[in-house]
Amino acid sequence: MHRPRKEMIAETRAKLITAARNAFGTIGYAEASMDDFTASAGLTRGALYHHFGDKKGLLQAVIAEIDGEMAVRINEIASKAPTRWQHFVDECTTYIEMALEPEIQRIMFRDGPAVLGDPAQWPNANACVGSMTDHLTSLQQEGVVVPGVDPETAARLINGASSQAAQRIANSNDPEATSKTVVAAFKQLLEGLLKKQGPQSV
Amino acid sequence: MHRPRKEMIAETRAKLITAARNAFGTIGYAEASMDDFTASAGLTRGALYHHFGDKKGLLQAVIAEIDGEMAVRINEIASKAPTRWQHFVDECTTYIEMALEPEIQRIMFRDGPAVLGDPAQWPNANACVGSMTDHLTSLQQEGVVVPGVDPETAARLINGASSQAAQRIANSNDPEATSKTVVAAFKQLLEGLLKKQGPQSV
DNA sequence: CAATTGGCATACGATGCGTATGTGAATAGG
DNA sequence: CCTATTCACATACGCATCGTATGCCAATTG
Numbered sequence: 001m002h003r004p005r006k007e008m009i010a011e012t013r014a015k016l017i018t019a020a021r022n023a024f025g026t027i028g029y030a031e032a033s034m035d036d037f038t039a040s041a042g043l044t045r046g047a048l049y050h051h052f053g054d055k056k057g058l059l060q061a062v063i064a065e066i067d068g069e070m071a072v073r074i075n076e077i078a079s080k081a082p083t084r085w086q087h088f089v090d091e092c093t094t095y096i097e098m099a100l101e102p103e104i105q106r107i108m109f110r111d112g113p114a115v116l117g118d119p120a121q122w123p124n125a126n127a128c129v130g131s132m133t134d135h136l137t138s139l140q141q142e143g144v145v146v147p148g149v150d151p152e153t154a155a156r157l158i159n160g161a162s163s164q165a166a167q168r169i170a171n172s173n174d175p176e177a178t179s180k181t182v183v184a185a186f187k188q189l190l191e192g193l194l195k196k197q198g199p200q201s202v
Numbered sequence: 203m204h205r206p207r208k209e210m211i212a213e214t215r216a217k218l219i220t221a222a223r224n225a226f227g228t229i230g231y232a233e234a235s236m237d238d239f240t241a242s243a244g245l246t247r248g249a250l251y252h253h254f255g256d257k258k259g260l261l262q263a264v265i266a267e268i269d270g271e272m273a274v275r276i277n278e279i280a281s282k283a284p285t286r287w288q289h290f291v292d293e294c295t296t297y298i299e300m301a302l303e304p305e306i307q308r309i310m311f312r313d314g315p316a317v318l319g320d321p322a323q324w325p326n327a328n329a330c331v332g333s334m335t336d337h338l339t340s341l342q343q344e345g346v347v348v349p350g351v352d353p354e355t356a357a358r359l360i361n362g363a364s365s366q367a368a369q370r371i372a373n374s375n376d377p378e379a380t381s382k383t384v385v386a387a388f389k390q391l392l393e394g395l396l397k398k399q400g401p402q403s404v
Numbered sequence: 405c406a407a408t409t410g411g412c413a414t415a416c417g418a419t420g421c422g423t424a425t426g427t428g429a430a431t432a433g434g
Numbered sequence: 435c436c437t438a439t440t441c442a443c444a445t446a447c448g449c450a451t452c453g454t455a456t457g458c459c460a461a462t463t464g
Contacts, residue, residue, distance in 0.1 A: 008411085012412085030232060030316070033450080033451065034451075034452075035450090035451075044412070044413055044414080045413090045452085045453090046412045046414075047411075049454085054453080110316045110319070111316050113312045113316070114230075114312045115232075115316075117312070118369050118373050120366075120369060120370060146390060148386060150383045150384075150386075153383055153384050154390075154391070156366050156367075156370055157363040157366050157388060158363070159366060160362035160364075162362075163362055164322075164358050164359050164362030165358075165362075167322065168322060168355065181352045181355055182352075182359075184351060185351040185355040185356045188350065188356075188394050189359055189391050189392075189394045189395065190391075190394060192391045192393035192394025193391065193394070194394075196398065207429090207430060207431080214442080236420075236421075237419090237420070237421090245443075245444090246444055246445080247421085247444090248442085248443045248445075249442075249443050251423085253442090253443095256422080257421085
């Protein structure tokens with residue numbers, strides 16, 4: 001019987017990540033007491049330090065998990081759109097939709113950068129940008145996107161605009177209406193990447 | 203002699219703000235000990251609590267000061283460009299340049315949002331966005347910018363892209379070269395706001 | 405079955421925070 | 435000019451949280 005041991009360990013890690021994710025996503029990283037949320041998982045800080053080194057290490061694990069989930073959702077969008085460009089646009093709007101969740105805003109956009117620094121430097125947490133970069137690269141090779149721009153750079157800039165878009169919608173009095181306005185402006189900005197004439201010809 | 207009293211008070215406030223700004227901008231908000239940086243200003247936490255209520259209140263004051271300085275620099279750029287659109291673009295690139303400073307990245311883009319929430323909701327700290335919004339509104343009325351988009355929304359999205367642009371340049375191995383690439387991509391995105399044909403006719 | 409690993413808890417010291425309270429100097433009123 | 439009061443700021447205390455050092459028990463290994 002080799003499994004129970006390994007299973008229990010994995011379960012402990014998962015419980016810690018889940019408990020921390022709940023705490024970080026609601027009251028925030030700084031306000032989350034390690035004693036409190038480890039206790040809510042039926043554990044102590046001893047387990048936390050053993051598995052993740054410190055509070056920042058646990059945050060990294062939480063972020064890696066969320067990033068993975070976001071990447072899955074981004075990739076699920078695939079191939080429903082009539083053109084590759086439209087597909088890319090859909091990907092972006094999906095990203096904005098995900099970014100509407102308070103947990104994602106708090107952990108990925110606010111506390112994460114404050115504690116771990118520039119998100120672009122995070123290990124194991126750039127799946128979404130990677131996906132967008134790939135698509136931009138393809139679109140550029142196909143002649144849909146203007147040749148001058150660096151795909152990864154563009155993906156990063158779009159990411160920044162996306163997160164602002166999501167925050168604006170989420171903090172609005174009328175999210176439904178604001179969403180229309182914001183997404184329209186966002187798509188307009190994306191138009192800047194298109195070659196003049198014939199975006200829908202590919 | 204009514205002055206010395208008021209002057210001393212103002213000086214105390216200024217010293218606290220300056221000391222906090224240095225601490226927040228270098229080691230970061232969370233790591234900055236109130237005992238330490240008040241002492242470095244020749245004061246104690248008593249003065250801090252008296253004037254600013256708590257650590258967050260002091261951060262708000264620091265942010266208001268930085269925002270004011272950024273707005274001044276943005277407005278100084280005025281009227282050097284041949285067209286109003288070019289003027290707006292220059293404003294954006296100036297914003298990116300300012301955002302290259304580690305102190306601004308740390309306080310305005312990372313710690314600030316984590317501690318005080320969405321920057322769009324900050325009181326007394328939206329001068330830059332306000333300025334950009336005004337220019338976009340004018341440009342739209344003049345027919346340079348496409349009519350559909352909401353100016354403030356667009357300004358916010360551009361702001362998000364700008365901060366990403368700055369972070370990418372600042373964290374690059376070769377900031378000079380990266381700056382060219384990033385600014386080029388950024389300007390390309392801005393093109394999306396222009397009406398087709400004749401951007402330089404106004 | 406004995407030895408050892410390691411997953412996790414407990415205990416301790418240190419640090420930083422918020423509040424309550426104290427103090428001395430500057431102002432205002434008579 | 436003298437007294438009372440305000441108020442800017444310091445000091446003192448208790449509490450929460452963190453990191454580390456240590457201990458224990460179950461599970462694996464040979």
